Amino acid sequence: MGRQLWDADWEITKPLVQQLIHHQFPQLSSLPIQEIGNGWDNSVFRIGDDYVFRFPRRQIAVSLLRTEARILPKLENYITIPYSKPLFFGEGSEEYPFPFLGYTYLSGKFPIGISDKARKQSTVTLARFLKNLHAFPVTTAQQEGVLFDQRNLTDLAERKDKMLSFLDHLTLFITQEELNEIAEYLHGITLDRVKPQHVLIHGDLHFKNMLVDDTGKLTGIIDWGDVNIGHPACDLSIAYSFLPPASRHAFYEIYGEVDEETQILAQMIAVYIPMLILMQAINDKEEVIALEAKSIIQRAIANS
Template sequence: MNQWDADIHITDALVCELIESQFPDLAGLRIRQIGEGWDNAVYRVGDRYTFRFPRRSIAVEFLRTEGRLLPLLRDYITFPYPKPVFYGLESEAYPFPFLGYTYIPGTFPVGLTDEQRRLSAASLGSFLRKLHSFPVGIAREAGASEDHRNLTDVTSRKMKMVDILSSLKPHLPREEHDAIQKYLNHHVTVDRITPKEVMLHGDLHFKNMLADERGQISGVIDWGDLNVGHPGCDLNIAYSFLGPAERQLFFEQYGEVDEETRLLAKLIGVFIPMLLLAQAVQIKDAGVAEEARASIRRALSGD
């Protein structure tokens, strides 16, 4: 079984049945799929709402935690984000809970110029500074997990990246493959990062952000990996989404961080796009594959 395969197949007919049976006020609205990630299928319902349906059992508890935590974070999130409105229950037709949210307009920030990325550098830094200030005690009380992807274990992360790189070799230009290999061999030299605890989005990358017509970030979506962990895991976005010049603007707003945090941020800034590239290759999504490769190139540039 491929690691992105679903435990349950989400169909349009199933989604219509679930929404109409549990939320009859939404009956008759147009329902259409607008996305599918590793863990969830995403549907737009009418003009005002989106619904996320877990495809894998591993995502269920994350969805429940998201439903509890997002309302608590409303004063700590500075970008538009999907607010939970409809809490769907498991049933005979579908064994998992599901969530309906306010709709956030925008498109994935793919193929942007450096100038367009620069528009969002400061606001991304401010966004994470505020999010990371949320009290971790309250997060734990609401059920937030702690570093559930074990991202501070650099040794295991490096081993996983070496395996992924081997599988990606036929799909990368030689110079890009060799640049990643050189980085892993010569620049990732610690075994583990000293733990730190902040409230994390947990999975920041270009498929979990939205941009307006100018290319400026206008929303952050998919909060299913909310957890308490090291800030470097979120700060990866300063490396994968921003080039060195724009990165400086980001950290002027976020604040200075130590070298270990920068090391982890850069490592995750390479790791997540490698995962996105592997999935894009598997499902033959050329656009996502190219943006993932560009993200890796940016992450490897500069300090």
């Protein structure tokens, strides 16, 4: 395989992090450092018990991180759930060319392998969170440098073609019957494009950017690197990927009614994102993540 979407431009190592923290935030230099993981755009390290730092590993993430640093403090009166709040603002240097951010550490774990019963208890929390986030004034977001989404999310025909092409990469991990179910779902989408809508969105709301407690209840939202002004369906996809199908109606009762186009796009994104995560997990030989992504696809295409 050639270069992948998730390949890094810059390797973030523990010695590098120690060096950056020591030089820029010496008050933290005595604290232990633990690597938490790598996303597509950032590497994440826990510093002591109270802080977590994100370091861009791709050039494309730099402008996103700067925007995140400006907008996140403005959301405090809107967000109804704990979220990453930046406290330390690192600058590029000879050791590392990119800016980086340090946040309050949010306790919890990724919602991997949890039951439908556990997922259901977060229905109200998720609906209220997104209702308030999407009510944030777009003009204020623009003033803080938040850009309009450039991912062409509303082009369903193009996305469907991409997703059908992804199936060829999943044949070793998904049964033919499961592949047929996904293909049948995709071929059943006859809408080519939805009308643009503009609200402030998290932009990357999936299980690797959510935290839950030991009971599976949602406790925090992390990684706001893709925050932008775009179609609410991008975030509403969580109603299909995370919640069991039987909870979707209750979710929309709290969030508010949305048109059929929005629901179609939200469900489609709920399948698209875990397909990407599954391909990366297969490439990286992360079986637990691959199994979770596979189960999300099955949940997302299920009828309520």
